[in-house]
Amino acid sequence: MKRFLFQSSIEQDLEEFSIKTSSFLAIALMLSVLTTIAWASEEKSEITGEQSLQMLMEGNARYASGNASHPDQSAERRSELIAGQHPFAIIVGCSDSRIPPELIFDQGLGDIFVIRTAGQVLDDVAIASIEYGVDHLSVPLVVVLGHDSCGAVTAVVKGGEVEGHLGSLVNFIEPAVEQAREMGNESELLDNSIDNNVYNIVDELKASQPILSEKVEKGELLIVGARYHLESGDVEVFE
Ligand SMILES: [Zn+2]
Numbered sequence: 271m272k273r274f275l276f277q278s279s280i281e282q283d284l285e286e287f288s289i290k291t292s293s294f295l296a297i298a299l300m301l302s303v304l305t306t307i308a309w310a311s312e313e314k315s316e317i318t319g320e321q322s323l324q325m326l327m328e329g330n331a332r333y334a335s336g337n338a339s340h341p342d343q344s345a346e347r348r349s350e351l352i353a354g355q356h357p358f359a360i361i362v363g364c365s366d367s368r369i370p371p372e373l374i375f376d377q378g379l380g381d382i383f384v385i386r387t388a389g390q391v392l393d394d395v396a397i398a399s400i401e402y403g404v405d406h407l408s409v410p411l412v413v414v415l416g417h418d419s420c421g422a423v424t425a426v427v428k429g430g431e432v433e434g435h436l437g438s439l440v441n442f443i444e445p446a447v448e449q450a451r452e453m454g455n456e457s458e459l460l461d462n463s464i465d466n467n468v469y470n471i472v473d474e475l476k477a478s479q480p481i482l483s484e485k486v487e488k489g490e491l492l493i494v495g496a497r498y499h500l501e502s503g504d505v506e507v508f509e
Pocket residue numbers: 364365366388389390417419420421422423
């Protein structure tokens with residue numbers, strides 16, 4: 271009986287040792303995974319915001335001149351991207367069907383990270399999407415892209431009653447229209463409102479705490495405004 275107890279105690283010790291060892295290994299593995307994840311999210315982009323903007327503008331020049339090369343749309347590219355995405359730019363654009371960012375910047379699968387809403391206005395969820403692209407995918411550039419004849423901005427300039435959730439959209443764009451009215455040039459009210467709306471969104475993103483403002487301060491993120499011209503197909507980047 272005593273022997274049995276002794277034996278069982280050794281077995282228990284061995285079992286405990288094995289549990290401790292495997293727990294230790296599990297914790298070590300977990301720590302190493304967490305360190306890798308933390309390191310990955312801190313990882314700096316391989317290109318600068320300026321280089322990223324240059325790549326977009328080269329793509330836009332190809333598209334606007336009718337020489338789009340439609341890159342990165344093959345089955346091979348699709349396969350390459352199964353392991354993960356590394357887009358080089360974030361486009362915050364309007365939902366308008368005439369301005370699909372992949373087409374107007376002549377890009378393909380996995381190249382650009384896109385957020386689109388009417389009038390490219392941003393609520394918390396849209397800003398969170400931008401933060402994800404900047405912080406987790408290390409994207410060095412955000413382009414806020416307005417465009418000629420934007421229906422959302424035009425609706426606010428015209429004023430009047432709106433239905434459903436459109437009221438929220440009006441509230442976002444209203445300050446840009448007010449600023450344009452203060453500028454006093456009635457014939458350019460819509461154009462100025464469109465540009466002011468872009469500038470306001472750029473300012474909002476640059477000041478957005480804590481992620482975006484911090485990245486901008488560190489020089490790791492470039493946020494620029496731009497406008498797409500419906501007729502020429504050109505994207506004009508604001509100073
Ligand atoms: Zn629009």
